[in-house]
């Protein structure tokens with residue numbers, strides 16, 4: 001009785017795959033004889049699925065082809081009432097392809113990861129070093145992402161890498177979310193600018209040495225028609241010293 | 253061998269139709285599979301990325317999961333839940349298995365350590381069309397107690413077992429079990445999930 005009462009409480013852990021293999025096997029046996037737990041696990045799995053939707057990201061363009069191309073080589077199983085098990089890819093063919101996988105960097109990394117990343121990072125910051133600045137920055141970015149009028153525009157950088165510019169006129173904030181920026185060494189730095197009627201207004205420097213990250217621009221997007229990126233001497237410049245390596249328009 | 257329907261743009265199937273697509277996939281219909289890909293690849297990849305925190309490994313897992321969907325579509329049992337839940341369960345298990353393997357864990361510690369020194373966060377670019385879903389999930393997560401939310405977060409998005417979760421949170425095992433359950437139940441009710 002006691003054991004069984006205890007088992008009933010495992011529906012949540014089971015639905016989240018948080019049991020050890022032995023416990024999961026035992027609970028699976030229990031499920032076969034406990035309709036209440038079965039129903040609950042079904043519902044909690046559907047709930048967990050919503051947590052997955054919330055972190056969806058844009059798959060890199062090559063992934064679809066890689067999957068589609070491999071289909072003819074995969075024999076399909078006949079129907080059978082057995083829970084399927086995912087088999088890891090093995091074999092020389094896949095190993096050859098791994099470098100491509102690794103190279104296909106996380107393109108326009110996306111998505112909803114944001115909200116949780118903010119929460120998780122904020123907790124981590126708080127717990128580990130009480131980094132109030134980071135918390136504030138995360139919180140500002142989170143607010144910006146959640147703004148109902150936030151727009152997202154994506155661009156690629158000459159020479160590699162790319163970025164998404166998130167801006168909200170209502171909040172008067174803009175974020176620059178970048179990935180795979182080509183490294184510049186120590187003497188130079190990426191500088192951000194608002195473009196407004198042809199003039200360039202300094203909007204901050206990308207943290208030197210970072211190739212992936214997110215940051216808020218100094219100043220707001222009001223009146224600006226684009227965000228530009230230039231390569232400048234370390235410390236930045238009052239005006240661009242060369243043509244932009246990327247320009248991302250901001251909808252007004 | 254070519255991806256079909258790509259140029260029609262992503263069209264998320266309505267309720268029920270993913271099940272229909274899987275039925276066609278189980279008979280070797282590649283065009284149906286292409287639609288399944290469109291419907292689920294982003295969520296599978298995003299989930300794998302949350303758990304594994306590594307783009308290359310996340311793509312591998314996504315590829316493995318989708319190929320498994322192709323391979324065992326005939327074994328999807330609609331009596332046991334929706335097609336989406338079936339696929340996302342495959343995805344979560346696969347990602348969790350990988351992150352729990354010794355090598356992956358070592359990598360994960362390293363990555364987590366590296367992450368501690370990073371600014372606010374790296375992964376914030378988002379898909380506009382996902383915003384509503386995310387907003388709703390976030391709002392509902394906001395209604396959980398902190399312990400419920402932390403427990404669900406660590407178990408689902410980090411792939412921790414409930415024992416690891418209890419360790420990390422400094423909480424009794426029984427408490428974590430209960431918080432995972434009542435936290436998910438509260439989420440279920442808030443999101444209006446039915447089954």
Ligand SMILES: [Zn+2]
Pocket residue numbers: 007008030034036037038
């Ligand atoms: Zn039970």
